[in-house]
Amino acid sequence: MVAFQLTIDCADPEAQARFWADALRYRIEAAPDGFPTWREYWLSVGVPEEELGKGDCCDSIVDPAGEGPRIWFQQVPEGKVVKNRLHLDVKVGGERAEVPLETRRERVEAEAGRLVAAGASRLRVLAEPGVDHYGVVMRDPEGNEFCVA
Structure with missing residues (x-):
């Protein structure tokens, strides 16, 4: 390792x-x-x-x-200007094979709400009809993008 x-x-x-x-x-x-x-x-x-x-x-x-x-x-002295080249994924929903999509969605929304209260902001939802995925793209207090899924 x-x-x-x-x-x-x-x-x-x-x-x-x-x-x-x-x-x-x-x-x-x-x-x-x-x-x-x-x-x-x-x-x-x-x-x-x-x-x-x-x-x-x-x-x-x-x-x-x-x-x-x-x-x-x-x-660092310079501010963030463009989209991150690397971002963190906060994984709270659970595994697709084990947790239904609706339960994963509820978990993601609860965590996104908790992080908004901590200073993050929501950008957009990652969900499409027929796709077994739900996530929320967010920004930390300095504007760095991350995902909750």
């Missing part, structure tokens, strides 16, 4: 980390042992204060079960 981290460029890493921790049911990654905050850790290894932005520098999330990848939100 190859270990990897997913890195997402953004304007406000702490806000994105909080949103995605909620969306994916991850948790904010704790600062290294001996440091009450990530800011204090980064300062201790020589990262200049002006590079740290605001807050405690809580800019990464981890899967509490240790199965999914670590996700780091990297602050």
Whole structure:
């Protein structure tokens, strides 16, 4: 197995980390042992204060079960301009062979509603007559597209 981290460029890493921790049911990654905050850790290894932005520098999330990848939100100066070349799919509906389409639709809609309350916005529904699929395309608080299916 190859270990990897997913890195997402953004304007406000702490806000994105909080949103995605909620969306994916991850948790904010704790600062290294001996440091009450990530800011204090980064300062201790020589990262200049002006590079740290605001807050405690809580800019990464981890899967509490240790199965999914670590996700780091990297602050960048430029804003999002075009459609993502990579996006996350939040899978909540269940498997086609095991869960009826109507139940999957209800689960997807419930999750989409929860994520709207957390700061996401809906773009469009992915459903066509005769196709055994239901999903919702959404945007996170900074406009990055993702799907709930």
